[in-house]
Amino acid sequence: MSDAALERSAVSKASWRLLPLIGLGYGVSYIDRVNISFAALQMNRDLGFSATVYGLGAGLFFLGYALCEVPSNMILVRVGARRWIARIMLTWGALAIGMLFVRTPVQFYVMRFLLGVAEAGFFPGVAYYLTLWFPEAHRGRAISRFYVAWPLSTVVMGAVAGALLGLQGRLGLAGWQWLFLVEGAPALLLSVVILLRLPDSPEQAAWLTDGEKAWLRRRLAGDAAALAGAPQDALRAVTSLPVLTATAVNFLLLGGFYAFNLSAPELLRGATGMSAGEVGYLVAAGGLLGAVALLLNGWHSDHSAERHLHLVVPILVMAAAFAVIGQAAAPWAVAGAYVVALVANAAVGGVVWPVLFGVLHPRTAAVGSATINALGQLGSFVLPALWGVSRDATGGFHAGLAVLPFAYLLAAGLVFSLRQSRMKLAAAPA
Numbered sequence: 001m002s003d004a005a006l007e008r009s010a011v012s013k014a015s016w017r018l019l020p021l022i023g024l025g026y027g028v029s030y031i032d033r034v035n036i037s038f039a040a041l042q043m044n045r046d047l048g049f050s051a052t053v054y055g056l057g058a059g060l061f062f063l064g065y066a067l068c069e070v071p072s073n074m075i076l077v078r079v080g081a082r083r084w085i086a087r088i089m090l091t092w093g094a095l096a097i098g099m100l101f102v103r104t105p106v107q108f109y110v111m112r113f114l115l116g117v118a119e120a121g122f123f124p125g126v127a128y129y130l131t132l133w134f135p136e137a138h139r140g141r142a143i144s145r146f147y148v149a150w151p152l153s154t155v156v157m158g159a160v161a162g163a164l165l166g167l168q169g170r171l172g173l174a175g176w177q178w179l180f181l182v183e184g185a186p187a188l189l190l191s192v193v194i195l196l197r198l199p200d201s202p203e204q205a206a207w208l209t210d211g212e213k214a215w216l217r218r219r220l221a222g223d224a225a226a227l228a229g230a231p232q233d234a235l236r237a238v239t240s241l242p243v244l245t246a247t248a249v250n251f252l253l254l255g256g257f258y259a260f261n262l263s264a265p266e267l268l269r270g271a272t273g274m275s276a277g278e279v280g281y282l283v284a285a286g287g288l289l290g291a292v293a294l295l296l297n298g299w300h301s302d303h304s305a306e307r308h309l310h311l312v313v314p315i316l317v318m319a320a321a322f323a324v325i326g327q328a329a330a331p332w333a334v335a336g337a338y339v340v341a342l343v344a345n346a347a348v349g350g351v352v353w354p355v356l357f358g359v360l361h362p363r364t365a366a367v368g369s370a371t372i373n374a375l376g377q378l379g380s381f382v383l384p385a386l387w388g389v390s391r392d393a394t395g396g397f398h399a400g401l402a403v404l405p406f407a408y409l410l411a412a413g414l415v416f417s418l419r420q421s422r423m424k425l426a427a428a429p430a
Contacts (some may be wrong), residue, residue: 003061003215010202014133015142021190021198023146025089027153028186029122032096033061033115035183037262038161039099040178041269041276047103048176050261055388056110057263060255062380064116069374071223072121073128081129086195088125091118093187100177101392112256118146124373132201135219144298144350151346152293154287157183161265162277242359247375250356252411253315255379256404257345259387260322267397272331286339290346307355308419310423312412314347319408337361359418383407 036043036058044054076084095115102108127143134142164182165175173181202216258269265279276280293314321341328334338416357369363374390399 006211006215007219009425010208010216010294011134011138013146013207013212014202014205015145016419017205018130018133018198019142019146021047021194022085022129023149025085025187025190025194026123026126026146027149027156028089029092029119029191030150030153030206031157031183032092032187033119034258034261035157035161035179036099036112037265038157038276038280039179041265042165042168042174043102044266046176047108048106049105051386051388051391053105053108053388054408055259055262055391056385057112058388059258059381060113061116061119062108062258062384063378063429064113065120066116066374066377066381068117068120069124069377076121076125076128079336081125081132082195082198082200082345085125085129085198086191087192088119088122089187089194092122093184093191096184096187097181099180099184100173124369132220133216135216136186136223141302143353144295147349148291148294151342153291154290154342155284158283158285158287160280161283162275162280165276189208206423242418243371245417246356246359246372248416249411249418250352250372250376251379252407252414253352253379254349254376255381255383256407256411258380259383260341260404262384263387263391263397264338266323268359271325271334274335276332282335282339284341286342287346287399289339289343293343293347294350296350297347301351301354307351307358308415310333310351311348311355312342312415315408315412315415317341317344318348319405319412322404322408326398326404355415355418 039056040049043049044051049057072084072088092115093116095111099111099115102111126146130139130142130146160182161179164179167173167178168175170178202208202213205213208216265276265283268274268279268282271275272279297310297314301307304310318341321337321344324337325334325341328337356372377422387400393399
């Protein structure tokens with residue numbers, strides 16, 4: 001069999017055998033980190049949580065996630081992806097269900113922090129795992145096909161959240177407790193499936209032929225040789241201006257999105273008069289359109305060989321959408337702008353990682369990418385916490401919504417500066 005035929009068959013088999021399973025796991029993880037936004041419609045009232053308490057607790061997930069992300073990946077390399085990813089899903093599923101027992105602010109803080117610790121390393125761990133299966137030329141498409149599970153998961157969450165909250169009082173549980181119980185269970189089930197079905201490497205895959213395994217070994221070895229060089233300068237990787245700029249972009253994008261999104265159901269219900277179920281359907285619609293936007297923006301970016309404008313444009317659209325949400329009085333305008341923001345944010349996901357990691361020299365890629373991702377996640381802790389404080393201080397969401405457009409405008413400007421850094425890196429000697 002020719003190399004071209006081996007390439008087609010090996011990549012196709014790996015795509016069909018691996019990406020649906022790990023994509024499903026990523027979708028479940030996203031639901032379990034943000035379903036608190038729907039639970040808050042009842043939970044905050046039942047438990048007497050202020051916006052400050054809720055914002056801090058919601059954000060503490062990302063603090064635990066950021067602190068443990070790099071150690072989690074180091075353990076994954078040592079024990080194997082199959083066992084470690086299964087462990088991640090088992091512990092986060094148990095903790096996601098355990099949220100139904102929360103009664104006090106301290107319990108809320110502890111559980112959200114531990115949930116972040118449990119889930120830490122899943123996304124970067126899967127990204128690393130895919131490098132063991134897909135040569136460099138195929139990794140962008142592999143990651144985007146797995147990453148599309150994120151907007152699709154909002155479709156599921158939005159469609160079922162209203163029904164689960166409507167189970168109020170069944171078997172003595174509140175609706176928000178049913179939500180945590182039902183949406184946490186799939187992670188437990190998937191942990192077993194992953195443990196039984198996910199091979200650690202191509203050599204362990206019975207569904208690959210010897211020829212396909214040999215082709216993957218050659219191509220992956222060639223990719224590794226192309227990146228070989230002097231030892232990494234870890235300090236320089238962490239403190240260089242391009243890496244700090246990419247980290248700031250990630251901080252603003254993640255922090256701004258989660259600050260808004262973790263309060264979106266409550267904000268939308270107040271601004272539009274929709275029921276919890278109607279808000280859920282609106283979220284589902286945005287997620288479905290967002291999945292299309294993610295794939296199209298990633299495809300067009302690859303086709304045109306341009307990344308930065310494909311990132312800047314949806315960022316600017318998000319800035320405009322948040323400005324409309326903050327100023328519009330008509331319910332239809334708020335609802336429409338929210339869907340636009342969801343779709344634009346998904347489009348960002350189609351190109352953001354190639355842009356942020358594209359400033360890194362191959363010699364410092366491992367340390368630099370971990371820095372960008374881990375420190376960027378801190379924005380998802382800081383900004384939701386500040387969002388809650390500002391709501392308690394002002395009595396509404398207007399202060400937070402007034403800041404968001406400027407945060408996204410700043411992020412767009414920083415992306416343009418990354419373009420210059422990328423051009424200088426491309427011109428530098430290897």
